[in-house]
Structures are given as C-alpha cells and as structure tokens.
Amino acid sequence: MTEQPWIAIDAMGGDEGLAVMLAGVARARRAFEGSRFLLVGDEAAIREALVAHPNLSQNAEVVHAPEVVGPSEKPSQAIRRAKRTSMGVAIDLVKQGRAAAAVSAGNTGALMAMAKVALRTLPGIDRPALAAPLPTLGDNDVVMLDLGANTEVDARNLVQFAVMGAAYARTIMDLERPRVALLNIGSEDQKGTDVIRDAATQLKAAAHLPLAFTGFVEGDKLARGNHDVIVCDGFAGNIALKTAEGTARFVADLLKRAFTSSIRSKVGFLISRPATELLKHHLDPNNHNGAVFLGLNGIVVKSHGSANERGVATAIGNATKMARADLTRRIAEDLGLEHVARPARRAGTPKPQDAAA
Amino acid sequence: MTEQPWIAIDAMGGDEGLAVMLAGVARARRAFEGSRFLLVGDEAAIREALVAHPNLSQNAEVVHAPEVVGPSEKPSQAIRRAKRTSMGVAIDLVKQGRAAAAVSAGNTGALMAMAKVALRTLPGIDRPALAAPLPTLGDNDVVMLDLGANTEVDARNLVQFAVMGAAYARTIMDLERPRVALLNIGSEDQKGTDVIRDAATQLKAAAHLPLAFTGFVEGDKLARGNHDVIVCDGFAGNIALKTAEGTARFVADLLKRAFTSSIRSKVGFLISRPATELLKHHLDPNNHNGAVFLGLNGIVVKSHGSANERGVATAIGNATKMARADLTRRIAEDLGLEHVARPARRAGTPKPQDAAA
Numbered sequence: 011m012t013e014q015p016w017i018a019i020d021a022m023g024g025d026e027g028l029a030v031m032l033a034g035v036a037r038a039r040r041a042f043e044g045s046r047f048l049l050v051g052d053e054a055a056i057r058e059a060l061v062a063h064p065n066l067s068q069n070a071e072v073v074h075a076p077e078v079v080g081p082s083e084k085p086s087q088a089i090r091r092a093k094r095t096s097m098g099v100a101i102d103l104v105k106q107g108r109a110a111a112a113v114s115a116g117n118t119g120a121l122m123a124m125a126k127v128a129l130r131t132l133p134g135i136d137r138p139a140l141a142a143p144l145p146t147l148g149d150n151d152v153v154m155l156d157l158g159a160n161t162e163v164d165a166r167n168l169v170q171f172a173v174m175g176a177a178y179a180r181t182i183m184d185l186e187r188p189r190v191a192l193l194n195i196g197s198e199d200q201k202g203t204d205v206i207r208d209a210a211t212q213l214k215a216a217a218h219l220p221l222a223f224t225g226f227v228e229g230d231k232l233a234r235g236n237h238d239v240i241v242c243d244g245f246a247g248n249i250a251l252k253t254a255e256g257t258a259r260f261v262a263d264l265l266k267r268a269f270t271s272s273i274r275s276k277v278g279f280l281i282s283r284p285a286t287e288l289l290k291h292h293l294d295p296n297n298h299n300g301a302v303f304l305g306l307n308g309i310v311v312k313s314h315g316s317a318n319e320r321g322v323a324t325a326i327g328n329a330t331k332m333a334r335a336d337l338t339r340r341i342a343e344d345l346g347l348e349h350v351a352r353p354a355r356r357a358g359t360p361k362p363q364d365a366a367a
Numbered sequence: 368m369t370e371q372p373w374i375a376i377d378a379m380g381g382d383e384g385l386a387v388m389l390a391g392v393a394r395a396r397r398a399f400e401g402s403r404f405l406l407v408g409d410e411a412a413i414r415e416a417l418v419a420h421p422n423l424s425q426n427a428e429v430v431h432a433p434e435v436v437g438p439s440e441k442p443s444q445a446i447r448r449a450k451r452t453s454m455g456v457a458i459d460l461v462k463q464g465r466a467a468a469a470v471s472a473g474n475t476g477a478l479m480a481m482a483k484v485a486l487r488t489l490p491g492i493d494r495p496a497l498a499a500p501l502p503t504l505g506d507n508d509v510v511m512l513d514l515g516a517n518t519e520v521d522a523r524n525l526v527q528f529a530v531m532g533a534a535y536a537r538t539i540m541d542l543e544r545p546r547v548a549l550l551n552i553g554s555e556d557q558k559g560t561d562v563i564r565d566a567a568t569q570l571k572a573a574a575h576l577p578l579a580f581t582g583f584v585e586g587d588k589l590a591r592g593n594h595d596v597i598v599c600d601g602f603a604g605n606i607a608l609k610t611a612e613g614t615a616r617f618v619a620d621l622l623k624r625a626f627t628s629s630i631r632s633k634v635g636f637l638i639s640r641p642a643t644e645l646l647k648h649h650l651d652p653n654n655h656n657g658a659v660f661l662g663l664n665g666i667v668v669k670s671h672g673s674a675n676e677r678g679v680a681t682a683i684g685n686a687t688k689m690a691r692a693d694l695t696r697r698i699a700e701d702l703g704l705e706h707v708a709r710p711a712r713r714a715g716t717p718k719p720q721d722a723a724a
Contacts, residue, residue: 082555147620158552161560195515195605198439203518203602229609233617245560248552249603250610252586257614260590263504265622 014044015110015333017326018103022051022078022096023116024322025315028059031115034313034322035070036063041323042330048073048109051096075099079116081315085123092124101128104308110333111309113300113326118312122159122303129306132338134345137163138305139171140244140312141178143328144254145298148235150185153178155241157301158248165208168192168241170345172213174304175239176221177341182331185238187222193242193250194226201226209241220344229253296321300328304341309333371401372467372690374683375460379408379435379453380473381679382672385416388472391670391679392427393420398680399687405430405466408453432456436473438672442480449481458485461665467690468666470657470683475669479516479660486663489695491702494520495662496528497601497669498535500685501611502655505592507542510535512598514658515605522565525549525598527702529570531661532596533578534698539688542595544579550599550607551583558583566598577701586610653678657685661698666690 021031028051039045046069049056053074060067075096079088092098097116103109105128114121122140131138141155155175160167172190179188192210194202199210206226213223227237229250242250270276299321301312309332313325378388385408396402403426406413410431417424432453436445449455454473460466462485471478479497488495498512512532517524529547536545549567551559556567563583570580584594586607599607627633656678658669666689670682 084557147617161552193606195518195602195609200441229606229611230613230616232610232613234613245552246603246606249550249586249607252552253589253607253610254586254614256585256587256589256591257611258618259587260504261615261618 014042014046014330016046016048016103016108017329017333018048018050018073018100018109018112019326020051020096020100020112020114020116021049021056022075023114023315024313024317025081025115026318028055029062030317030319031322032056032059032063032066033319034317035326036066037319037323038326038330039066039069041327045069045330047071048100048103050075050100050103051078052076073099073103079120081117083117083120085117085119088117088120089123089127092128097121098124098128101125101308101310104310105129111311111329113311113313113329115313115315115317115322115325118158121310121312125303125306125308125310129308129310131305132307132342132345135170135174135305137167137170138303139167139174140247140301141175141304142251142301143182143298144233144251146233146235150183150235150238151298152232152235152237153183153188153239154232154247154251155239155304156244156247157251158244159303160244162245163205163243165205165212168205168209168243169212169216170305171241172209172221172223172239173219173344174341175241176219177344178302178304178332178337179238180220180344181335181337181340182328183238187220188238189224189236190221190239190241191224191227191237193232193240193246194228197226197228205243297324300325302328302332307338309337371399371403371687373403373405373460373465374686374690375405375407375430375457375466375469376683377408377454377457377469377471377473378406378413379432380471380672381670381674382438382472383675385412386419387674387676388679389413389416389420389423390676391674392683393423394676394680395683395687396423396426398684402426402687404428405457405460407432407457407460408435409433430456430460436477438474440474440477442474442476445474445477446480446484449485454478455481455485458482458665458667461667462486468668468686470668470670470686472670472672472674472679472682475515478667478669482660482663482665482667486665486667488662489664489699489702492527492531492662494524494527495660496524496531497604497658498532498661499608499658500539500655501590501608503590503592507540507592507595508655509589509592509594510540510545510596511589511604511608512596512661513601513604514608515601516660517601519602520562520600522562522569525562525566525600526569526573527662528598529566529578529580529596530576530701531698532598533576534701535659535661535689535694536595537577537701538692538694538697539685540595544577545595546581546593547578547596547598548581548584548594550589550597550603551585554583554585562600654681657682659685659689664695666694 050073077094079095079097100112104112139156140159143151176188179185299317303310311329407430434451436452436454457469461469496513497516500508533545536542660667668686
C-alpha cells in the first residue's frame, strides 16, 4: 500500500471532550487502513488519554499546543493567539505540508478565520465556502454549500461555489458530471434575487465545466435525490440546513410522543423497533458529520461540536477521503488552474507556498 | 348574534377545482356560525356545484367573473385583466367594503400583486408581508413572516413585519405580548447581515410596542415553541418554510419505507396506527393552511393550491377569525395609526377609501 497522508486532529475542540475525540480518531483509524494522525493539544492530557488506544498510539504523533479556542470566542480574538492553540497548530500543520487535512470540532467562526488566514484561498477563488453532505431519498447524499461562511455573495462567488461543489461530488461521491442546482424561492427564470439570476445565466453558459447545471431548486426538494450539489449563499444555506435539522428533530419528537401516548402504541413501537432504528440511523447527524471549507490551499474539516465518537469518526473519514483523493488539486484543476504545484513532501495536498507562487 | 362579515371566495382558483373549494366553504360555514360568503367565478358552474350544498346556498351569494388567473401566469399579465377574473373580483369586493376578507387558492404572485394594487398598503407600511401559522412543539403555533412577498428588505421593513406579526398573534392567537424573534444564522449580537442587526437594534429600543423582542432565532429552533412570531425577509422565510415542509415529508417517507420493510415492522405499524395517525394529523399542511398578506387595507388569505376540502376550510376559518377580530384595524392601531377610519357599512375591515383619506 502506498504511504497515506497524515491527518491533523484538533484534539481539544468539541463539547464532548478529549476522550470522545480520541475514541473517534481510533474508530476512523480502524475504518481507513494506513491512517496516520497528528494529535494536537495538551501533550500530557493526550498521552494519558492515548493509553486507552494502543493501536492508535502506534499510528499517531502528539503535537503540543498549550491553549484552546473557546466555543464562543470571537474569531478576531482567537486568531491573535492562533499559533498557541490546538486549532491553529492543526491548521498550521496543513500549511507546512506535514498534514494533508485538519479536523476540528471547535468554534466554527474561529476555524474559518484561521484557515483562511493560514492557508489562503486558491488562485481564482475569492471566498472559501463551507460544504457538507446531507441525506436524501436517493442513492447519494447531496452536497450543499455555502452553509454559513459568507452571509452575502455575488454571482461570481456562487459560480465558484458550483465548481467547488461539483469537484467535491466528483472526487468524494465518484460522480462524473454532478447535477448542480441553485437554491431559490421558485423554479421559474424570473424568481429570486439579481445575484441568483446572474449566477444561473453564467452557469447555463459554462458548458465546458464538468457539471450539469439543473436550474433552480426550492427548499422542499433538497432531499429528493434529484441533485448532487446545491449552491446558495451562506445565509440561506445556514437557514436551510438548520431548519432541516430542527424539523427532523421536531418530527422525531412528535413521533416519540405519539408512540408513548398509549399502551397500544408502545407495543406497536416495540414490535416495529428495527424499522424505527433504521430511521434513526438515517437521520442521525453523526452519520453525516464533517463539513469542509472548500477553496483553500488545503483541507479543513469541521466536525459538529456535539458529535459523538461515531460522528467524529465520520468527519475524520470524510477528511481522509478528501486527502487521499487530493481534493484541493482536483478543485484547482476544475478551475483551470493546472499551474498549482503538487505537494512535494507528502501526498494529499498542494503546498500553499507553491500555490501562491 | 351580531351580523357577521361576508367572506369573498375565489371559487375558481386552486389545483383541486371548484367542487373541492365549495366543499371547503361548506365545511367552514358549519364551523363558524353566521358565516356568509360571496362566491366568485363562473356563475353557471358555481350554481351547479352549489346544488350539493343546500345549507351553504342559503348563506351565499354568487358573484360572476368570466375569467380565471392561470397557475403560472405572470402577475404583470394577470393584473391587466384583474377585474374580469375570479381572483380580482374577490379582492375588489374587499376594496368596495362588500366583503371583509378574500380567500384564494390561485397563483400567489398574481394574488399578491392584485391585492397590493387594489387595496394599497396601510399608511406607515412600506411593504405588505406574507404570514402563516406553523406548528410547534409548544401549545401555540408560531407566526412566520415574510414568507415570500419581498425577496429583499431593509431594517425598517423588518420592524414593520414584527409589528404586523405581533398584531396577528395578539388578535388571532389571543396573546397579550407576543414574543417576537428575528431569524438569523446565529444567536450572538454580531451575527447576520447589517439589515438584521439594524432591525434588532430598533426592536430592542422600541419598548412601547406591544411585543416582547426575544433576539435572534436559528433555523433549528423555529418549532420549539419558544417564540410566537418569527420575522425574516421573504427569501429566507420561503427557504425555511419549504425546507421544513420538505424535511417533514422526507422523514415521513423514510418512516413509511421503514414500516413497510418487513412483516414484523408492518405488524408493529398496524398496532401503533392511532399514534402515527396523530403524527400525520399534526404535520398535515391542511391543518395549518391559510397564509395572509399583512399590511394591506383589507384581509387577503392565500390557501395552498393543493389543499383539500379540510385545508380550504382551515384557510377560510383563519380568514373568518381575522375578519371578525378586525385584524386590519388592530394592525393600524399598533402602528399608532388611530386616524384610520372604522368601516361604516359592514363590520370587519376598514374601507380603503376612508383609510386613504
């Protein structure tokens, strides 16, 4: 087997603590043969927690960082002490080329700000976007971006998001020509804002891009499985993502109430438990964890702050797939940026200093 | 009993046809004692369909309109022949003071455009907004606006939406001081766009308004029952509403699949059927039908195009409650516009000609 890229883990981020993060890393290691990890944070604490994971210990190095970014710390504050924090050091390992991807369950705003400053955007990309796979009724997940990195965008940004999202779908979901739609409040040409209509016009004209533009999609059709990539600004994307999460939980709560409302319904529930477990599995956010900042010189994955061991492993698994598939290079190529150099020391990510040359 | 206001019904709008509309009207009549209806559309067709509803016939008048607005007709086209269409005539009956409210299941864009031109906005209101009650886990529904009338807004618009939504909650939901939140992508003060932050500042400072401003709410907390009114621009509102609808259907579809996946789960489903029926009832959009355009000199309610008899009756019921509670006057009062004249001829809505004086 060829030597696999290292993944840097912010071991201190996340609401669930170091033990859950490391259990997640250990789980991801078992799922991806040849995985190797740089565990970033308080060295003594990490070494103590590693005792429970002897196999992981053999495939991991500890990188000390004395400080932690707070969950509600302002990005502007966090960034000033980036080099001393577990989050900042994990990103810096990607910048140095020592790791092909960084994974953190910490403060999203701080992670985004640090990643942008340290890794810079790819040539030709004005703004990075936060992308994540969401469940559908179809065979594949749908990739949605931007999910909150940019509250306001122009048409050019949306077109770049489309190209990046399609590269993600081609690389991670193995689709040759992903179907890309713009999120809008109607499917007719005249619907929405000027920005969205302009982006649609540009995408319609861009037949050379390795994607199939399918027009506008409305909020009620996100999960139908008719699209592979859904593009929007970070405000609409965040609203849609969180509304979907909240509604799924709302329905699950109603269902729970309904099933516990009488002896009869309780009995029915127990009998059909395998079915409801299947539903739970499909909707569990831990099975869809791992949003990625696309458009940077390197891969940075955000794990949900409240993800459990399995959720952390899912996020690290996504990061591993992206690193092994060399996602950053694929995006750069799709943007017509073949001059971006390949990484020299380790496989997995272009070195930012080369990319910026 | 005091004489109740007339409700004008666009009998020809909606995907389900005249028979379903009239069955819905008949159902609403039974639920609201003293209801009286002006049924607008093709006179011969309506009279024929009325034969099936003798009780309704005694409490309804037919108003002939020879034409119908098409479901995908552009608002600018529809408005030119408004006075000949069932939708336009229904709205005109409100303008003339012959009806206190109009209900249509037709083309939303055309309905909005016609209502705005015919009824004009209340003094002090720049733009009307589309509002609708949505289900929550709490005791009450939550009113959300704008749901698609205005894709882009300024802070002043959002503050006006807050006042109108609160008036709706006070009038229809009988809440003294409704809790009003702004939809945003985070709960911290610095989150979101300038427009949203400005609106928050203005609402915080407006202690004289009959509402309790509760700050920002995220998409995953819409249905928690912690707010009575949620305010947003029409783009975000439409995305949130449709994403919630789509997700609820998505979960229901998954559930259906899960329950039919094995004999065992089918048996469990049959036993717990009363429970799942309860869930279905709670999520059925026909139980929450009836969006209203707030901010006009008169009440115009949009019924969902695909609503069934029960859905139509729900929408008409909402319109009836608004008309009987004199919602338009309440909104005008809350806006500090006590100079808006009370209607003379019929109870229920201010006469626009007086309001404009």
